[in-house]
Amino acid sequence: SLKAHLALVDLYEKLNRDKEAAAVxxxxAKLSPDNKVVHYNQGVL
Incomplete structure (x- = not known):
């Protein structure tokens, strides 16, 4: 969805200086592409 896409864009911008966090x-995202935003918001990272 557009909302999820914009959330990911925002997230990647926030992680831009932290390559290790971006890699995690x-x-x-590869393990759970449909729920990556939810997992992030729930504190998996």
Whole structure:
């Protein structure tokens, strides 16, 4: 959805200076592409 896409854009901007966190997020995204925003918001990272 557009809302989820914008949330991801915002998230990637926030993580831009932290490559390790971005890599962890990418791993979660690949494991659960439909729920990556939910997982992040629930504090998986």
């Amino acid at each position: 997020y990418e791993a979660i």
